Amino acid sequence: MxxxxxxxxxxxxxxxxxxxxxxxxxxxxxxxxxxxxxxxxxxxxxxxxxxxxxxxxxxxxxxxxxxxxxxxxxxxxxxxxxxxxxxxxxxxxxxxxxxxxxxxxxxxxxxxxxxxxxxxxxxxxxxxxxxxxxxxxxxYAATEPEPYCLVTISSGIGHKVFRHGEILVDDAGHGGEIGHWRVDASEDAVPCECGGRGHLGAIASGRGVLLATRRAATADPEGFAASALAGPAGRRPGGITNEAIAAALRAEDPFATAVLNDCLLPLAQAVNCVFTAIGVRRYLFIGGFARAVGPRFVRLLGDHLTRLGCFGLSEQETRDMLALGADDDxxxxxxxxxxxxxxxxxxxxxxx
CATH class of the missing domain: 3.30.420.40 (ATPase, nucleotide binding domain)
Structure with missing residues (x-):
């Protein structure tokens, strides 16, 4: 510790x-x-x-x-x-x-x-x-009096759990790498930059969402053409950027929202697992992608989490666990x- x-x-x-x-x-x-x-x-x-x-x-x-x-x-x-x-x-x-x-x-x-x-x-x-x-x-240690889990959503995904003044990792560096939890066991799962496949960070990170959005645009050209992403991307799936995705999500674009929802389900499952395992009831999200999407990131994640259900908590108590960190990097x-x-x-x- x-x-x-x-x-x-x-x-x-x-x-x-x-x-x-x-x-x-x-x-x-x-x-x-x-x-x-x-x-x-x-x-x-x-x-x-x-x-x-x-x-x-x-x-x-x-x-x-x-x-x-x-x-x-x-x-x-x-x-x-x-x-x-x-x-x-x-x-x-x-x-x-x-x-x-x-x-x-x-x-x-x-x-x-x-x-x-x-x-x-x-x-x-x-x-x-x-x-x-x-x-x-x-x-955040001085401003968060209760145990909490800090999660970064940026190029990859990482987390740390803080409880009773201790960071829950060991001296050899194990712990705090929920981004490398395998959430898709299929043989053709999305590759992770670490060399593995189907890891949470390969699916729900900024890079993961970008890849998923480009794939969705290629698979559904009509849906892509009607979305707020098409113009900034020059109507090319390869022209889509994380900045454009975040702007489309803030504007509640249906195409971008559908892709993000698919990517957020395993993240909600990860939060549910941490809560169920050790009872932490505070989750702060930082990182460039979460910050760019803003409050809607937490709302969409909360939608998934309430559907999954957190054992012993009401829907409002479940949503109240989630918050964005400070609005900077x-x-x-x-x-x-x-x-x-x-x-x-x-x-x-x-x-x-």
Missing amino acids: TTAPPPTQDPRARVVADLGGTTLRLGRVTGGVLDPGSVRRVPTEGIGRHPGLSPRLLQEKVVTQLADELDAYLRSPHGVGADAVGVSFAGPMTKDGTVLAGPTLWGSAAAPLPVGALLERRLPLPVFVANDITAAAWR DHSLIGVARMVDHALPLPAGAGR
């Missing part, structure tokens, strides 16, 4: 990075507050941009990019006065900062990657590395800075 103490009032500045499957974000956090003007975003040099490269070469690209961007940031005005670096990483990892897998970054199986040690050798400051959803926990940046604050002792004369 990883204990998540409450955030501190440490006044020191931290340079932080959040490496996701789509975007690498860097910023400066002081006293637990992210300076919005300090945030830099660049596309991640992973499988999404280089689908033909081997996992090993993608690992090299990703780590080199991360180290180069952090080094340049530390040399910029935003790096002045910072005395530590915090990095949140999209993938399961051990307590010592070794990444065990990176499906949304380099795809299928590759050798464990000691990201923490590699960055320590490249950068002039102490480096703290954490799983991205573990880091996001530290943002800064969860892991803020959270990993608080992790660093807690790990480093304050200088003499400073107070928490």
Whole structure:
């Protein structure tokens, strides 16, 4: 278990990075507050941009990019006065900062990657590395008094359960990867970037919904032509984007809604399973795709969940379990800075 103490009032500045499957974000956090003007975003040099490269070469690209961007940031005005670096990483990892897998970054199986040690050798400051959803926990730990499950819906799907001040993962990195729960056992199930098939993240993530929408548009050209997706896509299924899907969903487009509903059923089943197994009654959804769709994402998911039924709960109690997180993409940046604050002792004369 990883204990998540409450955030501190440490006044020191931290340079932080959040490496996701789509975007690498860097910023400066002081006293637990992210300076919005300090945030830099660049596309991640992973499988999404280089689908033909081997996992090993993608690992090299990703780590080199991360180290180069952090080094340049530390040399910029935003790096002045910072005395530590915090990095949140999209993938399961051990307590010592070794990444065990990176499906949304380099795809299928590759050798464990000691990201923490590699960055320590490249950068002039102490480096703290954490799983991205573990880091996001530290943002919400002070504002969520009851046990809760944080779920990210972005390039992939990940989750962490927080109960009585502890993150329910072990030191070897097991736990918190519900996106790799197999929900479709058929031989021709949708492939996951990890190399498996039929995983929740391959179906209900932003990338999964995009693939499902393009397939539906190809299979039903008349329905696609009548939808709000056709114009922005140039009437080509291959021209559909996640941004257009989210806009169509916010406008309650029937075609896009039908596709998302198919994708959300296994996610609702996953929430039902967690609730039934351990009784957590609070589910916060973050991540680029869930945020782009907005409140309708939670409403449609709640429709599925109430049809499934949560044992012992009324329909309203079931819907009340679901909520969106903060309306930004800064969860892991803020959270990993608080992790660093807690790990480093304050200088003499400073107070928490």
